[in-house]
Amino acid sequence: MxxxxxxxxxxxxxxxxxxxxxxxxxxxxxxxxxxNIMKLADGMFLNTCEEVSKLYPKIQFQGMIxxxxxxxxxxxxxxxxxxxxxxxxxxxxxxxxxxxxxxAGVVPGKSIGxxxxxxxxxxxxxxxxMAGRNVANPTAMLLSGADMLDHINLKVHARTVRSAVExxxxxxxxxxxxxGGSASTSDFVQAVIANIY
Numbered sequence: 677m678x679x680x681x682x683x684x685x686x687x688x689x690x691x692x693x694x695x696x697x698x699x700x701x702x703x704x705x706x707x708x709x710x711x712n713i714m715k716l717a718d719g720m721f722l723n724t725c726e727e728v729s730k731l732y733p734k735i736q737f738q739g740m741i742x743x744x745x746x747x748x749x750x751x752x753x754x755x756x757x758x759x760x761x762x763x764x765x766x767x768x769x770x771x772x773x774x775x776x777x778x779x780a781g782v783v784p785g786k787s788i789g790x791x792x793x794x795x796x797x798x799x800x801x802x803x804x805x806m807a808g809r810n811v812a813n814p815t816a817m818l819l820s821g822a823d824m825l826d827h828i829n830l831k832v833h834a835r836t837v838r839s840a841v842e843x844x845x846x847x848x849x850x851x852x853x854x855x856g857g858s859a860s861t862s863d864f865v866q867a868v869i870a871n872i873y
Contacts (some may be wrong), residue, residue, distance in 0.1 A: 690728035693760035781813025
């Protein structure tokens with residue numbers, strides 16, 4: 677297997693992370709890597725992130741080895757603000773984070789490129805084995821839709837969807853199995869619709 681990481685793409689994702697941190701009022705960007713072992717590929721990624729960080733003096737920068745990052749994610753998650761990660765580690769970290777906040781069914785995900793944006797559940801293969809059985813938690817998909825609405829500047833619509841999902845979950849009356857309830861996917865969606873106002 678060949679691991680390809682380029683300086684150009686590393687610079688692009690690092691700039692995106694620091695721009696995102698700036699726009700969202702975040703204070704720190706952490707680059708997740710394995711530069712201690714993958715000295716060329718991850719070493720270049722880490723060095724490039726560090727170089728880009730110098731253009732953003734108001735944003736704190738740190739590097740963290742992926743093994744430690746997973747442990748820190750579980751033991752001290754509040755230390756993180758914005759993470760910049762190569763794809764493989766992003767999948768790992770994303771699944772750890774999903775597990776921490778309630779499982780794959782509740783975490784939205786977005787991939788923003790220079791020309792395209794994709795909005796989907798944050799953890800891969802969410803409930804794939806349950807397809808067609810009307811039992812999967814649709815929260816991640818609904819929140820991904822809200823993120824898409826935000827992305828295309830339909831802010832009011834995005835807030836409406838998010839608020840309805842939050843109200844549905846906070847009442848605790850119509851929860852899917854993974855949240856401790858017995859509601860079906862369609863029951864949950866109907867409850868969300870009823871909570872739109």
